Amino acid sequence: MMDACPESQRLGEDRRREQNWKRWGPYLPERQWGTVREDYSPDGNSWGHLTHDQARSRAYRWGEDGLLGFTDRECRLCFAPALWNGKDVILKERLFGLTNSEGNHGEDVKEAYFYLDALPTCSYQRALYKYPQRAFPYRELLDVNSRRSKLEAEYEITDTDIFAQNRYFDVEMEYFKDGPNDLFIQITATNRGPDPAPLHILPSLWFRNTWSWGPLPEDTPIRPHMHIMQDNPLGIHADHATLGSFHFLIDPSNTKAESGHGGGVSVTLHRLLFTENETNMDRLFGISNAQPYVKDAFHEAVIRGASTVNPAQSGTKAAVHYELMLPPGQTATLRFRLVEQSHAPREGYAFGQTFTDIRQKRRGETDEFYRRILPYAPHTEQYRIMRQALSGLLWSKQFYSYEVSRWLEGDPGHPAPPAERRSARNWEWPHLFNRDVLLMPDRWEYPWYAAWDLAFHCVEFCRVDSEFAKGQLTLLLREWYMHPNGALPAYEFAFSDVNPPVHAWAVWRVYKITGARGCRDLAFLESAFQKLLMNFTWWVNRKDAAGRNLFSGGFLGLDNVGVFDRSKPIGDGHQLEQADGTAWMASYCLNMLVMAAELALHNPVYEDIASKFFEHFVSITHAMNTFGGSGLWDDEDGFYYDQIASPDGKNVPLKLRSVVGLLPMMAVSVIPGDMFDRLPNFKKRIDWFMRNKKDFCQHISTMAHQPHHKQAAEKTAKNHTWMLAIPSRDKLVRLLKYMLDEKEFLSAYGIRSLSMHYRDHPYTMNWRGEELRVEYNPADSTTGLFGGNSNWRGPVWMPINYLLVEALERYHHYYGDTLQVECPTGSGTMMDLAQVSNEIKRRLASIFMPGEKDGTRPYAASLGPYANDPLWRDHLLFHEYFEGDNGRGLGSCHQTGWTALVADCLRSLARTPS
Secondary structure, three states, X not given: OOOOOHHHHHHHHHHOOOOOOOOEEOOOOOOOOOOHHHOXXXXXXXXXXXXXXHHOOOOOOXXXXXXXXXXXXXXXXXXXXXXXXXXXXXXEOOOOEEOOOOOEOEOEEOOOEEEEEEOXXXXXXXXXXXXXXXXXXXXXXXXXXXXXXXXXXXXXXXXXOOOHHHOEEEEEEEXXXXXXXXXXXXXXXXXXXXXXXXXXXEEEEEEOOOOOOOOOOOOOOOOOEEEEEOOEEEEEEEEEOOOEEEEEEEOHHHHOHHHOOOXXXXXXXXXXXXXXXXXXXXXXXXXXXXXXXXXXXXXXXXXXXXXXXXXXXXXXXXXXXXXXXXXXXXXXXXXXXXXXXXXXXXXOOOOHHHHHHHHHHHHHHHHHHHHHHOOOOOOOHHHHHHHHHHHHHHHOEEEEEEEHHHHHHOOOOOOOOOHHHHHOOOOOOOOOXXXXXXXXXXXXXXXOOOHHHHHHHHHHHOOOOHHHHHHHHHHOOOOOOOOOOXXXXXXXXXXXXXXXXXXXXXXXXXXXXXXXXXXXXXXXXHHHHHHHHHHHHHHHHHHOOOOOOOOOOOOOOOOOOOOOOOOOOOEOOEEEEOHHHHHHHHHHHHHHHHHHHHHHOOOOOHHHHHHHHHHHHHHHHHXXXXXXXXXXXEOOOOEEOEEEEOOOOOEEEEOOOEHHHHHHHHOEEEEOOHHHHHOHHHHXXXXXXXXXXXXXXXXXXXXXXXXXXXXXXXXXXXXXXXXXXXXXXXXXXXXXXXXXXXXXXXXXXXXXXXXXXXXXXXXXXXXXXXXXEEOOOOOOOOOOHHHHOOOOOOOEOHHHHHHHHHHHHHHHHHHHHHOEEEOOOOOOOXXXXXXXXXXXXXXXXXXXXXXXXXXXXXXXXXXXXXXXXXXXXXXXXXXXEEOOOOOOEEOOOEOOOHHHHHHHHHHHHHOOOO
């Protein structure tokens, strides 16, 4: 057995609470402006209430943001760089992007930045920002996108000429720790252009404003403070009542040639700047400021030369102002250290060789950590993809604060929020009190948690940090998150919206992944199971209105996939019965069944609960396949469809072949026969059910006692293997014929969300005199449904593909090589379902692999320098979804949440012979 690597040792120390290694991390959001929690408008226009232009001048109420920054887990003391190229009209303190109404496909960040490396304890983190040397094209990006229609592609920053001739700086941020409260910071700036260019760098330190909003129950009333150190003119003392006292130290050699600067590099330290993290009321509202030093003081001082900083060199926000002149190809390095006062080094020992040694040690430990957990050699592309995917996932941890009751009522001493807010967004969630580090879908585009995104995040995150993943899943089930009625909070734009119920699936997967059989975390499983019972009951009571075991649920994460806006009632007593909603609930039943069975092995009380979920699953499957004749199954087409149930009992099927009709395949579980012998009460109940409910069981041919392959039959002669699944074998084969048809769902890059059949044959239906139309659209959305910033009418989505390939593996576990299908359909190539699963994984992974002809990665083919520029092409982006025809990256471009699942695809392929 190999000894634990240093990072694994740190994880153990943190888990045992011996060392607080995760106290500091990349928890500083990339965007706080434009969020719901900062919105105090009467109409709920969060994008318009606090804009990018206002962000530099306005103190945030609920959080902070910065450029590739760091903060403590409660976001009390923050660090991030600010940049100025001598031409921009704005000091670059945060990333720029378009709001939902400004972008032709919704909100979108318009910057070039990358998360390159990370460790679970945040003991080493590395990221890169590409900063243009010419004036940033704010107006061009706004104007061109505003002129483009939804039928056109987004206009990206790489579509401008801002990076022409490589006229930009690579600004690399490195953070590494010598202890839980000893953080080293290195900023490396390189001129990639052909001419000498100036660059101002302002490493900035500030306290989150927690003092302007009246007494907060979770915060001290004492205002924090920072000032220049008395005995060190290159040091800042920062004092916070709950965080403690810290020293921010500046390497004196930053301005000297021996600090690693290239030839001809000039580094000038102008001065240390101080101000207050307070709103500039004068600029924003025309009201006199209560005191002269405000949040945007550094912007005014550096760009306009204004006297806006505190000459007393104290405040709640500080920066070190450097001016660099970099010749072509040359590099400058700046070093800093943020350390708890009680651990501050002796004078002369803060930097020098100590700094160099710690950096090299942590980089080496990072390499060792990934060498141990990744199944590929470090020189391979698969290794690069997996490491950057996991690093991006680790960077996605963000401080999130939102207390709904206080947000609705307003703060003491401040104007009361508009009365309209009392019955508007999130008013039904007054209990919700969030103040935690959470995994975000995208640190800029989606800087808030989403319940179903987080479930997928944790399934991959547990590979690098099992305790954090389990903690995230547990957190959403706590009483200050989960609604008293059992609902999970969807996302901050509408906590009451319905996300697919994948939390139980994630709990079960994380439980199994993070421990060998007999060594798993039973306490985690049992605790989560108890709360999931509440959530399951909420689903049954709220989303099966007619009590027929056919579920609705709203849009269920698949935004515009349907003919209707599925988040709204159809009206006039009509009810939309959803194939995917019903499949999600069947899958939920199965996950609860296997969890209850696992718990019953240790506590027989759970046997009754296991049989409850068995019977509920059978009831749902029965309804799915037989209600009203054939349920949601269309035997003529061989596909599952949504249907409209009318008050007069007539059902209208919506014969649209989308991923909605494929999702019933995911509801499958294989149960070893010996489990029944180990759970006698459960077995007794199942035997009774099979004898007395034959009208249900006869429709579920996959509930056979006998497995269909010889090897398994020999092993289970006494204890037959069981499989519970929605589709019978015949129905499964018919579904797969569609799914594996390259003219329908199977693309070169995975399973499409809508059949390509509708490219030339759009689906139409007449509903109440209105013609409704759905056509195959493999790229960005051409409609405004759900903000228009995502599209489920053709693109490939990683999470749904992942669920489908997992299901295929479970089917193969039962059927073995007795079930083979054509893949692709019509090719004549027969594969068993494990081979089909691996083929889909290979196609998903190929999105990121360099092409054989010119080395271009499919996701980056239309992204300018990302395609083949050696300074760009190996810095990967992980998009929200991918074009159904060519694999081009679409949607948010740093979605290393669920798109990090590509790492698991590659992990699985590494175990599979070619």
